[in-house]
Amino acid sequence: MLLLQFSTSHYCRKARLGLGYKQIKYKIENLTPGLHIFRVKPLTGLKTLPVLLPEIEGERNAIADSTEIFKFLETYQTEPCLFLPDHEQQTEAWMLEDWLDESIGTATRFVYYQFRAGEGKQIDPSLLSQTVISVVRQQYGINQASVELAQKRLAIAFDELSIRWRKRDYLVGDRLSVADLTAAALLSPLSLIPHYRQEYPWLFERIIQVHQLCYEPLPPGL
Numbered sequence: 001m002l003l004l005q006f007s008t009s010h011y012c013r014k015a016r017l018g019l020g021y022k023q024i025k026y027k028i029e030n031l032t033p034g035l036h037i038f039r040v041k042p043l044t045g046l047k048t049l050p051v052l053l054p055e056i057e058g059e060r061n062a063i064a065d066s067t068e069i070f071k072f073l074e075t076y077q078t079e080p081c082l083f084l085p086d087h088e089q090q091t092e093a094w095m096l097e098d099w100l101d102e103s104i105g106t107a108t109r110f111v112y113y114q115f116r117a118g119e120g121k122q123i124d125p126s127l128l129s130q131t132v133i134s135v136v137r138q139q140y141g142i143n144q145a146s147v148e149l150a151q152k153r154l155a156i157a158f159d160e161l162s163i164r165w166r167k168r169d170y171l172v173g174d175r176l177s178v179a180d181l182t183a184a185a186l187l188s189p190l191s192l193i194p195h196y197r198q199e200y201p202w203l204f205e206r207i208i209q210v211h212q213l214c215y216e217p218l219p220p221g222l
């Protein structure tokens with residue numbers, strides 16, 4: 001299998017957590033933002049990464065979107081199981097996964113790139129890095145006003161996740177699910193931001209645990 005990714009993308013990290021949890025062997029092709037479209041669009045019709053190429057006869061050529069990659073991995077190799085056996089619990093896990101994917105992963109991106117352009121500039125002050133950050137900020141409309149809204153969305157996420165993760169080992173049910181993997185990946189960029197590290201130490205403990213269960217190197221900052 002081949003994973004097309006941006007090396008620093010938290011959505012690509014999410015796909016790697018799924019592959020790692022199942023201990024599936026795979027190769028990685030790192031793409032350059034912007035130029036990636038020429039590789040990805042003909043394969044999937046979309047322009048986002050991650051994309052998984054199963055390279056298996058009789059299988060789809062390319063699977064776009066981290067959620068679809070999870071579904072594919074579960075059918076490709078059932079053990080260890082990523083889906084919960086109880087239908088109601090799995091439905092709840094999908095609901096959390098979708099909310100984290102559509103709302104919280106985006107909010108993290110806004111807060112992270114705002115930090116990297118200001119207070120966190122010294123992490124990589126090179127012209128190349130600051131140019132990439134500036135392009136991303138323009139592409140997604142990241143500015144003070146949109147970041148403030150993103151921060152409010154994150155505050156709701158911390159409330160919801162704290163109710164679940166601080167009471168039990170897993171967000172839903174009694175084993176790792178798509179919800180845990182998604183939260184761990186999509187909130188991981190906050191590991192570099194001192195404010196979040198100080199306010200929510202339990203969150204980063206969980207992010208570390210999920211990465212260990214998935215045999216994935218820890219995100220920068222942890």
Ligand SMILES: N[C@@H](CCC(=O)N[C@@H](CS)C(=O)NCC(=O)O)C(=O)O
Nearest residue numbers: 009010011047048049050065066067
């Ligand atoms: N819902 C998608 C989101 C993926 C996504 O937003 N990927 C970003 C990188 S973090 C991307 O490819 N952006 C490039 C673009 O939109 O051109 C998924 O889960 O795969």
